[in-house]
């Protein structure tokens with residue numbers, strides 16, 4: 147890899163991007179109090195909130211103009227996803243947007259893409275290749291009648307009459323078993339093109355989930371820091387003690403790097419998709435670790451209270467792992483990142 | 492956001508060619524051999540050659556001894572110097588001290604030094620750390636006592652890196668032992684050829700040489716005082732915050748954070764990757780085909796990606812701590828070959844991994860330890876309260 151490349155390193159957001167961040171930040175903060183997240187358990191879906199998210203344009207913004215979108219970029223989308231993660235909003239936005247973009251790129255499902263853009267149909271994708279009749283757990287499949295999957299046969303749209311049954315899970319996500327033999331099947335693409343479409347979509351899913359995980363980690367950190375400023379021991383705030391403060395300093399270090407790595411991966415995916423296809427995977431690996439650490443450190447900072455269901459940190463703790471694990475073992479991503487390095491040295 | 496490749500104008504392209512050709516000529520194998528032998532972080536020939544082109548302070552106007560380079564050309568030069576592993580420690584301490592000289596030194600002195608500094612004939616080192624403890628910079632104990640137009644210095648400093656190759660040390664002294672800790676300090680630019688200055692080498696297992704410097708009745712003219720008497724803490728703030736990464740132009744042509752040892756870490760990872768592609772294990776399998784190896788290698792690559800984008804003071808900690816943990820892991824992955832030293836039969840790429848492992852350890856200490864930085868991050872980034880200890884404000888010995 148060329149380590150001394152003369153590239154700009156400008157991570158500042160332009161006005162439009164700042165407007166996206168602030169607009170969705172305000173929206174999610176106002177619309178999603180922690181009580182709403184709790185009320186949406188165990189399914190992890192709030193239909194009213196979903197309608198409002200659709201009305202904000204989140205489901206259509208990053209689709210091509212030709213199918214009614216605004217051509218927003220992945221940089222815009224990661225900003226939205228981070229804000230969503232900050233409040234752990236119970237809506238299937240990440241899978242839905244990625245599957246919609248995949249359907250739009252593959253072509254041949256225009257009506258479905260239009261319905262997805264308008265939020266009337268929820269779509270998702272199977273993140274693991276389908277082999278034989280093996281079933282797999284698919285994020286948001288408990289809400290979606292349409293699942294895009296990839297197998298040796300090609301990229302296939304699976305449509306069932308009713309979404310599959312929800313399987314309750316630690317992260318309170320709308321997870322369900324996906325049976326590749328069930329329902330109607332439409333082949334959208336075949337051969338190397340199908341695989342490339344699938345890999346790109348999985349990369350996008352991991353990238354947006356990484357952004358959401360950064361949001362989760364940030365909110366977890368904020369809760370821990372707030373607690374550390376006010377809780378007292380031996381006559382001082384616990385946050386003055388290095389044993390408490392230093393792990394929190396480590397967390398903000400990891401999160402600030404993860405946030406920039408997500409932005410970097412989104413920038414490359416938008417402007418130079420072929421240069422660093424490993425970056426979304428790297429961002430996912432790093433963000434998943436950072437969120438896991440943030441959630442644990444923050445919970446622990448809050449002592450026994452941090453272990454209770456009543457404490458809001460519980461929402462973030464359970465989802466830091468509950469959302470990241472949907473992407474499968476990060477070990478596979480680490481191997482892909484290493485393989486990319488081997489090819490470049 | 493803009494992470495794109497910088498498009499060079501024909502002039503900038505020509506400059507890049509010029510830099511490459513010039514560095515090819517002056518940064519010889521002998522320069523690297525000299526660095527391995529001495530650990531000086533300095534090579535006089537290279538330093539003077541860079542000075543002769545105005546490339547030590549390339550942003551300065553030509554009339555001041557610089558090269559008047561635009562930001563893109565400055566970046567081109569910095570990247571090429573880094574790529575070639577030019578020893579730059581004394582160059583960088585000189586730059587840090589210069590910012591204080593410009594602000595706080597007697598203007599005549601500054602004017603006299605400027606062309607010499609630009610040419611590379613005058614160099615500065617940092618005399619901050621005390622033998623009794625470097626983290627508490629404001630707790631400095633070396634005494635300076637006024638004597639007419641002069642000051643008399645007594646005491647010692649540890650870790651004055653480059654002192655044996657410098658003309659002046661930027662020295663922090665205690666001038667009022669009765670005052671609160673931060674209000675009894677005065678900074679001096681002390682000529683290192685003054686009688687009573689004794690420099691002794693200290694070697695690290697990272698290969699660096701640094702120094703203990705002893706000051707016995709050293710007389711310094713008051714013209715070498717930097718800033719007001721007992722205002723040393725204020726004088727120190729400029730160079731200290733520059734060392735901590737402040738004040739970089741925000742034009743996308745600087746690094747995102749302050750990285751420590753990342754080039755060495757990346758070089759070791761790249762070498763291990765090449766090694767894995769050409770090496771079979773005793774059982775005949777190619778290392779690069781081993782999924783467990785790839786998993787661990789991938790982790791290290793992700794860490795370097797994260798280091799490169801972790802901003803500001805957080806990057807300082809991320810770079811050092813990930814490097815220290817990661818290089819130890821890399822050695823386990825490669826096995827004993829990784830620790831064969833430069834020149835040993837079978838050493839991987841001239842011992843680059845062996846070196847990276849030894850070098851890593853100092854990065855958590857110099858320039859302010861990772862603990863000192865965690866404290867700053869806790870207070871200034873997270874807004875956590877500061878712990879008041881007996882020596883927080885008072886000078887406690």
Ligand SMILES: Cc1cc2nc3c(=O)[nH]c(=O)nc-3n(C[C@H](O)[C@H](O)[C@H](O)COP(=O)(O)OP(=O)(O)OC[C@H]3O[C@@H](n4cnc5c(N)ncnc54)[C@H](O)[C@@H]3O)c2cc1C
Pocket residue numbers: 388616617618619620621622623624625626627649650651652653695699701853856857858859860861862863866
């Ligand atoms: C190779 C090398 C080159 C150097 N070059 C220079 C130089 O050119 N000029 C110069 O002035 N100095 C230089 N230094 C010195 C360096 O800045 C100091 O070593 C460093 O600041 C730590 O000081 P110390 O070694 O005295 O350790 P101490 O300050 O005694 O610290 C010992 C340990 O305690 C921890 N600790 C100390 N205080 C705190 C605190 N408040 N909270 C939590 N933990 C704490 C430290 O992190 C460390 O782990 C160099 C050091 C090395 C190793």
